[in-house]
Amino acid sequence: MLLPLNQLLFKDIAKRYITYSWTHFSTSSSASSSTVKPRFLQDSFGRKHDYLRISLTERCNLRCSYCMPENGVILSPKESLLQRDEIIRLAKLFVASLGVKKIKLTGGEPLVRSDCIQIVADLTALKASGLLNIGITTNGLVLGRSIKKLVESGLDSVNISLDTLRPEKFEFITRRKGFSAVFNSIERCLEADLPKTVKINCVVMRGLNDDEILSFVELTQHKKLEVRFIEYMPFDDNKWSYGKMFPAHEIMATIKSKYEVKSLPKDHPSDTAQLFQVNGFQGKIGFIGSMTQNFCGACNRLRIAANGNLKVCLFGSEEVSLRDPLRSGWSDQEIIKLIQSALSKKRERHAGAINISKSTNKPMILIGGMFSTSPSTTTSKKNDKSDGKGDVSENESQLLDGNQLSHINKYGDAEMVDISDKKVTQRFAHASGTISTGSKVISLIKNNQVKKGDVLSTARIAGILAAKSTSNLIPLCHPLPLTKISLDFTVRETEIEVNCFVTTINRTGVEMEALTGVSIAALTIYDMCKSANKSMVIKDIKLIQKTGGKSDYHVD
Template identity: 45%
Template sequence: MTVSAYRNQLLRLWTRTFSISALVDSYNRRHDYLRISLTERCNLRCFYCMPEEGVQLSPNEKVLTDEEILRLAKLFVRSGVTKIRLTGGEPTVRKGVVGIVAGLNELRPYGLRSIALTSNGLALHRRLPELVENGLTHLNLSLDTLDPFKFEFMTKRSGLEAVLKTLKVALESPHLQKVKLNVVVVKGLNDNEVLDFVEMTKDRPISVRFIEFMPFTGNKWDKFKMVPSSDLLQVISEKHLGLERMADETNVTARSWKIPGYQGEFGFISSMSDHFCSACNRLRITADGQIKVCLFDAKEVSLRDEIRKGASDSEILRLIGRAVHGKEEKHLQMEDIDVVSNRPMILIGRASMVDVSEKSVTKRSATAKGRIIITERAYDLINKSYSSESQSSMGKNPSSMDEAQKKVLRKGDTLTVAQLAAIMGSKKTSDLIPLCHPLPLTDVKVKLTCEAFEETQGTWKYSVVCQATVACEGKTGVEMEALTAVSVGLLTIWDMLKAVAGKEMVIGEIMVSEKSGGRSGEFHRP
């Protein structure tokens, strides 16, 4: 062993001694694979990745700089990461991509063995030789159809020939260790092309991976559009007898197969029908610097903010360790995955608070209202049982009440408790609603009114109306604070009266009735 090699080996051992535990979760999974999103931007508009209405991209100042990316990459490699994949959006639209690859290449003495890129290939064929020269070792090309008309339908752009040209350049590059094609299969759209993609492995040393259609915000995911990998394998095995199952590498996401005599192979990434959570070894850093420990978990922790606060390497590693340790054992079943708060695929990528720094401070107020429908029994209890006369008579003859009524009374005055809860709820709005700004409220008024009216002849309807007016001097409005106050107040009434009203209660008609202040001015609901 040369002196240089011996020094590098000692360096790897030393750097990992203090930090390797940061990437081991509570289920003893060791994470040695890091995916870094370089940008949220893309030159295609694939429907399964980007919502039809588009997305609001992070401003440039929120995106990690080249230096921040390389600093984080070094921390992860020193902690045990051996493979880094650059993703997007489309990573090749980032101007500094070649420099980032070159910077990653300098981390090999710390243990980095693989530098990979996932690209749509649209504009890559010209830049690929330079990327490979600077250290790129693996390439994944996203290509969902071989039909030019279908390509334009799925991506909202033309360009199939350009992607195929990139594939040709990649296969002619002797220093690329592996070239893969990623094919997202959607029932009724491109599932009839599966055999065509398999045929591409006959004369090319590529790996085609069929990916199940996955749910993200805005991509109109439907389990009936998702083709299980087992169905695809059945189709292929009927066409090609004697398929050979390949030995899977540790932590591999794709189950791979090979047709005897073919140069390449094909496999399935079954995130939906047959997840591989028990062997998951990957972490993600989004373009705006959040660490995401699971693709289908909306929880994120900002590493960017810590870097820009001046955090040391050890402090950032502790934050990474806490995030990794909180990783769940497995993601939910496909029907239960959170597609509301989880990012669209293009933004694995972000959710961000609106920047109000340029707004002026003004007096603002908002009033919201809502209603809870209750039973006659609950209405009578609220209106009658708290009068001094009723309280006195009940004290003398408690047997006149049933257990449910007694349970309600033991909790206290329903309307008073609900009023206090509504006021407290308004003050906690920014803790409950993730992207709300914390505001210094100057006044909160909550009014609760019992109402009874004859809905039809002889049929009465009973309810409690909650009205909250919130005021502040700030840079943004207080509509959310007013709505939160009403919501919490009505929920408290439900909790207080559930012993006597139970499932018959209905909360509804929650709305902003008026507001003032701010750029939009006055608003009064008729």
């Protein structure tokens, strides 16, 4: 026996809700600091998420072609970015209440933010609550000047982005000078005695730097570096193409053409890099096959953009604002539930390499290496671009106000609207639609020659039954006692226009009932006539008029 659609939908919603393992409740004198402490944060596919990437800024002092569009990006105004205390509050929630063990600071370029070192020091205090690793991903341009203070403040690991070992090519890729400064930063990091291996991230692009693969490998001969080769990934305006991508298996083949390598175990089961070592070399090499290898099944990471948007999948467009709730006075418990709701919508896997390349995603610099349920949007008043010279546009983030989706609560969950405080009035709705049948079908209907019987009488009864059953078909509609339903058909030369009129005396309107009546009546016409024409088209189903509610509506 088939379950009604609304039961199926709610069973699916219940199944996909996030699972928590509770240990105990902590209490304090402040409601906002009272937090529930689960052992871990787990999505609906059983993946534990204990790795958080936090973007500190959208700004960068380089312009790498695969990361930032050539003309720059529209930056958020400073006031819309997370402040230091907001970053730390969110980090504390993720660590102390949601079981995050690793935090990576990203950008943009995180070190262009003046309070970066202090943020690291603040995060270090969370090691008492279970945080194990604080890392940073940087282009290395100014890292050499600050690595000592960063390590003293508690930094554990460093990833440096470097795609070429040739100064002239560095300037071509990054659109800036600075190769010697980056290479100096690598040396300073090796001298700084970091707890974790210094990693170099190299995005390999065919025809650009694939001829330097062996040179990067040879950096690991006498240095305890981990060079990680990353497949070129598509982001908005970075001119990605399949032909430019140099896949991980070809990188390995290039290395094996000269060296013997051995496989190494991963540092963590959820690590994206497959690790190897050239026999006799001190360092390691790794491969991140973002495009050709699927590691979604072990994904353990979440991302917070500089503007406070939470992104549960790097290749997903869905984001939810954490900044707005912070600034609206939400309690820790409410923010935790919002995070829970966002994670519950994380898909089992991304769309695959080809589909990803055809989809829309932000430039990498705005993600921080975020289904939007956020009650905020960003609009640009000026088409200003970042040129790296300071504040730019006057973008504004604001609540949707009157455009807020009525069936979505503040946590991003679907819910039925409470109509108990609305006035009981007479409500009316009129909807219409058209089915293009062709002249042959019209002739059969007019002459009552359709084998299944009287088409329009049957469609009228079907539409009335459908309107009465709307709440069983559309899960968040209220069941209503309808006082009148009528359907009219206007038969033209090659099409039939269907009109449905519904009336009730109640606290909510009957637009959905009228639209449902039109839809099912049109489908019934199709069903009865499809033997004569399977190419019939149902179109232009729309609301024409509604009255009796808070606001009336009418299509002229």
